[in-house]
Amino acid sequence: MPFAVYALGLAVFAQGTSEFMLSGLVSDIAADLHVSIPAAGLLTSAFAIGMVVGAPLMALFSRNWPRRRALLFFLCVFSAVHVVGALTPGYGVLLATRVVGALANAGFWAVALVTAVSMVGPEARARATSVVVGGVTIACVAGVPAGAALGGQWGWRSAFWAVALVSVPAVVVIARTIPGTRPEAVPARARVELRALTRPRLLLTLLTSALVQGATFCAFSYFEPLATRVTGLGAGWVPVLLALFGLGSFVGVTVAGRVVDARPLPLTAAGLVALAVGWAALASTAGSPLATVALVLVQGMLAFGTGTALISWVFRLAPDAPTLSGSFATSAFNVGGALGPWFGGLAIGAGLGFRSPLWVSALLMVLALGSAWASLGTLRAADRSGDRTPAVRQGVDEAPPGAERAGLSSSQQAASKRDKDINHRIGDH
Known part of the structure; x- marks a missing residue:
């Protein structure tokens, strides 16, 4: 794995720490800036919204830049707004820095994912993705507690x-x-990439990813009241549970990065099923401290391992959208991160108790399974209709570079490759 990929993971670690660290700082910020706690909580919402909107916008904004320039620009802006945020005496300026920081973070994420994948071969896509996403999991394990x-x-x-x-x-x-x-792919026009991102199977994969992340953050956001009011653990156990979830997340992305490329479809499907069962099991056994501690670790591993696999699927399904595919994957991730806690809060507000976010997570995973099944159905429909273009078969059968632009069928591609091999051998003689 190129060292540069790990540098991207380090930057994502800093950004992930920023995204999640306010959960432990809300009271102090509210007291210092003389605002309410809900107003301080809006700083997190502003960041999430900025990530959702910013990923495709920033990818389009920087799509004609060299990737090094884009990465450095976004990272320097991200660092600068944190300096401004640390110095500001006013809530309004701090809120603005969160929005600008989220836009820079979204732009960096979109370019970083594409850059990492482009620096390795097709057999290592998931591993490169896992290194970048691993920065977020390490932030959950170490960065967020350290920030607090x-x-x-x-x-x-x-x-x-x-x-x-x-x-x-x-x-x-x-x-x-x-x-x-x-x-290399910069000359492609933006509308060409946008058209590539409207394929039904890709849209369903993005929906699946958003649902998985929604389930993850729906549960994660309410671990504190679950642990203290349902499981019966003391407040001192809350950081332990969060750290265990982060540790499981790190293990999940690491393992996914090493095994998903070999068998992407069955392993992703297994992860989706296991997540649905796991959230339901945690909801059912939340009164047991031992079961809660064990399942929090396991669910962290499954959630981020499966999430990594789904991001790698986006790149498989959109080879002709090299600039925007990463941004859409980032937006899907953050749509789930924004909506999941809201859904969980609605369940609690309806009087369903502090287990209810876990049941909401299980329901979201059932919807994710339905979305994934529909995505697979589009492939089967394409097979029955005889459509075997690389755009449809990407992620199942790898197509040679440029085959889609040439409009060749899979059999024509194979014949062309065979002819080239024969000609090459004749030339050797």
């Missing part, structure tokens, strides 16, 4: 300074390791 500890010791502003400082090594490494040349 810094905030408790030196005030919430110190956490913002820390995020800005962690970004500096990533800037240096990216500047030295990412090629400065323009990506």
Whole structure:
């Protein structure tokens, strides 16, 4: 794996820490800036909305830039707004920095995913994706608790300074390791890429990804009241549960990165089924401390492992949308991250109790299974109609580069490759 891919993961670690660390700083921010706790909570919502909207917009904005320039621009903007946020005395400025930081984060994510995948062969796509996504899981394990500890010791502003400082090594490494040349696929027009992203199977895969992330963050957002009011654990166990979930997430993306490329379809399907069963099992056994601790770890592993597999599927299904495929995968991830906690809050607000977000997560996974099944159905329909173009078969049968542009069927591609091999051998003699 190229070292530059790990540098991208380091930058994502800083950004993931920023995205989630406010959960432990809300009270301090509200007190310091003289606003209500719900107003301070809007800082997290603003970041999520900025990520959803910003990913495709920033990808389009930077699509003609060399990838190194785009990555450095977004990362430097992200770091700078955290410096501004650490210095500002006003809530309005801090809210604005969260929106701008989210836009920069979204742009970086979109370019980073495409860059990581482009630096490895087709057999290592999921592994490269897992390294980048792994930055988020490490943020959950180490970055978010560290940010909360810094905030408790030196005030919430110190956490913002820390995020800005962690970004500096990533800037240096990216500047030295990412090629400065323009990506080969840049000449494709934006509307060509957008048309490629309207294929039914790809849209269903993005929907599946959003539902999986919705289920994940619906449950994750309410682990604290679940642990203290249903399971009966003390408040001191809450950081432990969050760390276990983060540890499971790290294991999940690492394992997925190493095994999904070999058998993407059955392993992704198995992950979806296991997640649905797991959230229902956790809801049923939440009164048991042992079962809760074990299942939180397992669900973290399954959620981010399956999420990584789905992101790699997006790249398989959209080979002719190299710029925007990563941005749409990022948006789907954050749509789930924004809507999942809202759905869980609605269930709690309806008087269904603190187990109810887990049941909502299980329901969202059932919908994700339906979406995935419908996606598979589009492939079967294409097979029955004789449509075997690479755009439809991508992710099942790899097509040679340029085959789609040439409009060749899979049999024609194979024949062409066979003829070239024969001609090559004749030339050797």
